[in-house]
Amino acid sequence: MVDADPQPTESPAPQRAERTAQQPFLEMRGIVKEFPGARALDGVDLEVRPGEVHCLLGQNGAGKSTLIKTLAGAHQPTSGEILIDGEPVTISDPVAALRLGIATIYQELDVVDGLTVAENIYLGHELASGGVTRRAEAARNTRKLLERLGHTEITPHREVGSLSAAGKQIVSLARALSRDARVVIMDEPSAVLDSEEVGNLHRIVRELTADGVAVVYISHRLEEIRQLGDRITVLKDGRTVAESLVVADTPTDDLIKLMTGRAVEYAFPDRPGVAEDAAPVLEVEDLALGGVFSDVSLTVRAGEIVGLAGLVGSGRSEILETIYGARRATSGTVRVGGKRLRGGVDAAVAAGIGLCPEERKSQGLLLDEPVYRNITLSTFARTARAGLLDEKAERAAAREQVEALDLRPASVERHARTLSGGNQQKALLARWLVHGCRVLLLDEPTRGVDVGARAEIYTLIRRLADDGAAVIVVSSEIPEVLGLADRVLVISDGKAVHEGPAGEIDEHAVLDLVMEGSVA
Amino acid sequence: VSNEPRESEDDAATGPVAVTENDEPGDEVVIGFSAPAADHGWMGAITAAARAEAEKYEDVTLQVAEGTNDVNVQISQIEGFIDQGVDAIVLLPFDGAALTDVALEAMEAGIPVINVDREFTSPFAARSTVLGDNYGMGVSAGTYICEQLGDNPDAVVAEIAGIDSLPLTQDRSQGFEDALDDCGLDVDARVAAEFTVESGEEQTANLLSAEPEIDAIWNHDDDQGIGVLAAIENAGRDEFFLVGGAGSKNMMDLIQSGDSVVQATVIYPSTQAADGVKLARLVAQNKTVSDLASIGVPRQVQLYAPVVTADNVEEFLPIGFDS
């Protein structure tokens, strides 16, 4: 991603070009979708052919998820028409979409925690005789699907609630595959996956297209789109601004310009280097959480950004959460500014630590509260006088961040639920910017954030560090960790297997370390 | 099928009525009536009898408030009556003590209050009081059981009480205990049901299971008695005899037929409120009770709690209420 190539690197395989010449399988014409108080789609066109990977590109809030939800029957379009094989159809509900051969993996995790893996995969189209589920067969098929996805460690009878976010994503994927669909829609499937998983996912997508299945793929990772996509449709502010561009013929810069309407400086901010005598702000010593990780020690000085790299499930999120006091450490100590931290989250927040959690919906947001209350959730008590809220000050503080982060729409009164995924992420970041932390723990801070905003967030994180904060960043995109951090810690299987300056190691080396560690 | 109403409601509720000069129409009076929720047969009979009594007099309009077991609501009902300026109030309070204050208020506002069944704590709160005799009921039941078992000091006596948190249940149990004590018996097992058929059945089933040998049972309430009998039937037990309470027609029929464990029941008149209505009318019309020599309605009328057995059941059948 750092060195995204403006020129196409991979020439599309010959048979792919052949197929793209076929009749479109699916067409959407002039789709408009209005929500109370917002027009999310304002005339969108899309055309998908069999056997192609059609990428949807657009900034946060451009309307990508809304578009595919109208296609999946989850939303009803206000106007516009949908054609399948040239025939107009109405997709009145999800069942109708599935019947038409449209399977969808949604941006937000759509699994049921209380059901097993197999039950989740077959939810809605259970293998059953007269209403009685055929469990053995479902388990067999599930095992096959998971094998195809390269995840034999996820067993069919495991409860999905015990899986990590990535595991749940795999289950969603398996569910879409189980539908034998003609088109599979994937809304940011790679956002929670690490690089190895992403490779795996790409292989599956290629297998699908080889069988003539069309894939509609949404992602903010442009290099991924380059590798995988055949054609691209770009959305901006609910309209199609470019339809069915051939990937091979479109330089990345053009795409960014189409999406954002401007040229974005597409690089990581400079590393000014941390002064040798900078005071250590966060000191973690021999931290362990029973069964998940152990012996984690690290020191972050003022102005320093430390990155944690590792595979999904290696325990990085738990390390952050334990430092933050959200989980009770089995052993070890955490010091902030030399003072030992005791107690739970509230003590950590009081000491000036902030955590941007991994799952924004379940761990971060009050979905039915206005944006400004989400932004001031950690600080409203501070702006209050004698327990009396000062909403004016809260709104002002929130508005400032909304502008700084270019949150769209730029209203602080909207409920968090109505924001697009990427904008919800920005609102979470804004919470800690208002708080003004000494230590900031960021778990996948750019998950689902568009290119333009991504650059802004990088700059912002660096600026925070420059202002004296100690920052830890966890990201599944190794280039992001390497590009942003001063120092990296490579985590494998709950242990730190390497620590060193970010500039002295590359992606392959990290991957090697990770693999070695997990074998050991 | 024999659970059809055998007689019309008013006959069943009030029994024979002698016509006196007091029954001549007088001034039009509005009487407010308030009682606990009619959630079981006895209380249903109370309200039905009061309504029926009022029907008989064309000079009486009975204003009936929703039956409620919430003293707060009942107080507001009385406040409503005061506000409307009714001519008299007949009040069977859910809890006598809790309704005393509002009754005083009514009396102070010049509205005579006739207190029924559960007594107020202040003598000034009611113009006249019609009382059942809860303690006496327990005594009657206990005395009857003593008579039957008197020669056997080891006899096992069980008690199936009603809603245990009500003072009236405590009074009944106290009377029962005192009467048994007189002949050297005591209550060996006691459960409390809730005046409902279902709870009667449930509690009795447990009781019978816990006590393999019983000689006599007193059940406070004939409404729950249907459940009590069902449980006895289900358990196939008949080594004891059962004494009922309140006096439902059902139980009287069983006593009469003599082929069940029911040997007796202690009357707790369900006509109290009807008497209350009658007295309220007299008070409001400034009349007097004609069979008495004294002028004016008496301060207190306490009704008798007789024991109904096969010998005298004929006599009581007409006042048995449908449970």
Place this chain on the structure above:
Amino acid sequence: MSQRSALMGPALRMGGLVLALVLLVVVGVATGGERFWSTGNLITVLSLAAVTGVVSIGMTFVITSGGIDLSVGAVVGLASVWASTLATQYAAQDYGWWVIVVTALAVGLVAGLVNGALVAYGKVPAFIATLAMLAAARGLAEIIAGRRTQVIRDVEPFFDVFQSRPLGVPTIVWIFVVVAAAGWFLLNRTTFGRRTVAVGGNPEASRLAGIKIKRHTLYLYGIAGLTAGIGAVILLARTTAGSSTHGTLLELDAIAAVVVGGTLLAGGRGTITGTVLGVLIFSTLTNVFVLNNLDSSVQAIAKGAIIVVAVLLQQWFAAREKVTST
């Protein structure tokens, strides 16, 4: 390891309940001896558990789906009254005892479906819709019964069937066993049951997976109503009478049994086994209390304490489960 914990999980989660029940039985035997540990008494305990038990099975479905049904007690009353009116009794004499059963089940089912329609299609919160049904069903039952207890007479075959004791166990206990087994099967082994869990755990995901949530919700309340109808039949058989007071506060007992059993009140996780254990705990508790001739006030306090202890035990076992599975 995850395999093991997946298997051990539910078993361990039940551990607290089983332990609570065993402790109760020990107390029962210690204080009541043979009077407690006799076939007769154990059958009494089971018989008394039957009504609450059957109704709790239906309630488990509703609660698993994230709903609640406060009307079951009142519906039991209404169904018992309707099934014991003179008209029904005459019909039963003419056509057969099943008329009573069918009437009770039909009344329960219809009341349940009305609940379901209000919740699913009227979007009335379940708590409110079923609270309204509670009030309405009781009122209707009182009007139909004229506040009288309606004794069933001259329908002997009805009692012959329901008061009989195949294999020495009362029919009504068999009914409880069959309903519980059917409930377990329905919840764990059928499409319907798995969808119920899904609807409770993540309604939006369920909708997107193609489940017709509204229709499913309608059915769920129908099931709860139907079990209330079955409960009414059992009560008719036990008490020989229908009454508008039948089932008073039964809804609280049922919800308590379901939740103590481990079904999440928020939905998404339900266990029939837990519900059955919950029902048995409460029924044994009452029995032990009576055996010890305990004052009803002391009973109330002890009951409160025991509920809390049972749940804390469950928590403790759940915590242990986590530790062993890591």
Place this chain on the structure above:
Amino acid sequence: MSQRSALMGPALRMGGLVLALVLLVVVGVATGGERFWSTGNLITVLSLAAVTGVVSIGMTFVITSGGIDLSVGAVVGLASVWASTLATQYAAQDYGWWVIVVTALAVGLVAGLVNGALVAYGKVPAFIATLAMLAAARGLAEIIAGRRTQVIRDVEPFFDVFQSRPLGVPTIVWIFVVVAAAGWFLLNRTTFGRRTVAVGGNPEASRLAGIKIKRHTLYLYGIAGLTAGIGAVILLARTTAGSSTHGTLLELDAIAAVVVGGTLLAGGRGTITGTVLGVLIFSTLTNVFVLNNLDSSVQAIAKGAIIVVAVLLQQWFAAREKVTST
């Protein structure tokens, strides 16, 4: 526009309730005429509303935070009994009438804190913990009172204070007004209220944002207990007596008023105004029923129907709100 809808939203959502109340008043005037629309009768309605009203305010907080308190009715009973024991009465005679008040409030508060501790620190589901408290508090109240009603005697100043009528309105109505106003302020204008809404909306997010959700939960149940204590004082003033049966089933009335008022049972949204309207609707309903001399069974059915209609009206207004705000 979003600004406007944010302002209009709550007003419109209240629309259904206000309409329901207005309809009730119209029915009251039409059928009762002056008997309904007199100062005396309106004060009767408000006095009746006071106990449920005060308790419902506390309940609003608990439900907004995603919890529930089934014990309030029993706690009202316990507090009323404790505050009217002979010992308390002697102390009140010696030291002043406030002893009674303080005792009732303290009993309510402690019971609430026990609930809160069980829920927050013991992780017992709120439904279970407060159900256990319900049973235990009633049992304890019965034991303390010996199942007798305890009349308060010779503490005249207590009645002088609470049965007086400043500005022609009974003190207990003033208490309701003050508690409601304080509740509104606490929920809408203070950090405490904000935390309550946050905890109800997403407890995990609130915890991760640094809110001490356990301590907060403890306080919330404390508030519910405290309002139950206030309710007990009002009942003592109205009935001049304490009884273990005081407040029976009050929890259902309170929850119904809160939920009909528009507070989400799942938590995350609460409205004191709605709760007050809900309480007034139920209390006016009872009054209109009495004025019309309606049979209590018919009343029950009507009550059920009216609850559903009130909620459907609210739904309809909410839908309109959406349309107008686009």
